[in-house]
Amino acid sequence: MTGSPSSAGLPVPSVARAAYVLDTLAAAPDGLPLSELARAIGAPKSSCLAVCTTLVTTGLLTRTPGGHYRLGWKVVPLGRAYLAKSGFVLEFRRVDQELGLLPEDTIVLSLLDGRHVVYVETRPGQRTLAMSYEIGLRLPAHCTASGKSLLASLTDDEIAGRYGDGRFETLTPHSITRMPKLMAEIENTRAHGYAVDDEETAPGMMCVGAAVAGRGGQPVGALSVSMVKSTVDDERLKLSTSAILRLSTAITERLGGL
Known part of the structure; x- marks a missing residue:
């Protein structure tokens, strides 16, 4: 038997x-x-x-x-095999090629894994960045724009369950270190539909991220745009945010999330 x-x-x-x-x-x-x-x-x-x-x-x-x-x-071919069949990644590639948004900036796709985000796709921009975004890189979700946008899709109780011990990894002096601050960021993300990383992951870097949903409206990942903060004025921030929201909405539609 x-x-x-x-x-x-x-x-x-x-x-x-x-x-x-x-x-x-x-x-x-x-x-x-x-x-x-x-x-x-x-x-x-x-x-x-x-x-x-x-x-x-x-x-x-x-x-x-x-x-x-x-x-x-x-683990490399295993990861590549997964990405080759990932609807999230495939639809991003198609939508990115069709819309051609933010060609000068680096766009990163990530998944939520516990308290971390894992980068699964990177589309380099024309502008050079000091930080390298490699596929497989893991970062604390509460420090990143994509991570905060994905955490915002959880309930308050689910977030509390992940951070109930009060421990927060810090990457820079600007990283979130307390639950009240994180929840304030989460509420702001829910209200506006996007999240911002203001030098919380790396000094001198600013990112804007938004979640992408699949069937049933469940989040399947997030995408974010990375910029050197000194080059970001109000107009550029507005344009970048609009582009990320447009991309996330288009991918969500393709995946049946709307």
């Missing part, structure tokens, strides 16, 4: 543990030693070692000479 009815469809602990390892290392670009990784996923070192050893043999992880575990090369 291949399995009893009582066990069919139940999560497999070892597979879940492997997923926790991959998720944890996705947020640690420099990798982690076994002891820290085991502590992060709440598993004994022996169990964590067994999972990591298996993942290394499959190419999903790599072990550095210093003993740190990092994501391996095999």
Whole structure:
């Protein structure tokens, strides 16, 4: 027999543990030693070692000479395979080509993952930016325009559940560090339909972001435009915001969210 009815469809602990390892290392670009990784996923070192050893043999992880575990090369084709079938990314590419908005600026697409956003597509602009937006980059959602626009789609209770411990990662002195400030930003985002990152992710950078919805009106991701703050006056901010809202609305329509 291949399995009893009582066990069919139940999560497999070892597979879940492997997923926790991959998720944890996705947020640690420099990798982690076994002891820290085991502590992060709440598993004994022996169990964590067994999972990591298996993942290394499959190419999903790599072990550095210093003993740190990092994501391996095999995650790249897996990510590309997902993006190749992602309606969000595909429709953005089509709409971006058709409308031709903001050709001078960098536009980034992201997904919400817990307290973070993960960048899944970047369309470079003609203007050079000091910050590099690489696919797979993870940043605290409350610091980014796209992250705040996605958090705004959640209920207040859902947001409180994610930040109930009161911990806020900070990237710059302008990053949000308290729940009342975050909720004020969320309310402003809900009222206007877009969010702003004013040097909260990187010094000298300003971003405007808006969420994109799919069928049933559920958010599938967000897009944002990144600009050097010193080049942004009221007129440029207005034009950029209008363009991002136009793009997000067009993609939402294509995905059946309106």
